[in-house]
Amino acid sequence: MSASQQSQSASSPSENVVSDILKQGSERGIMYVSAGLVIGGLASIVLARGGGAGGARKAITAFGTGVGAGAAWTRCSIDIEEAVKDMN
DSSP states (O other): OOHHHHHHHHHSOHHHHHHHHHHHHHHHHHHHHHHHHHHHHHHHHHHOOSTTOHHHHHHHHHHHHHHHHHHHHHHHHHHHHHHHHHHO
16 A cells, blocks of 8 residues: 555545545556557557558557556556455
8 A cells, every 4th residue: 555545545434435446546547548659659669660551550559558457457456455454
């Protein structure tokens, strides 16, 4: 758990901890998905250079976006597990 989450969970009632983590997770999700989209798009331009490589570009961009979404989901899941473990 990061320092900001520890300070939030210390100051927030226990019923708001998971809600706060989900809010942070959605913010992180938007940021990670956007970063994955941009990085995947740039990688697709570099890796799939030909004129007829539209499908490959879409696939590489979609892969980058999926990696960003997966990273955000995993981080949020870990944060929730840690918060629930700390409540018990």
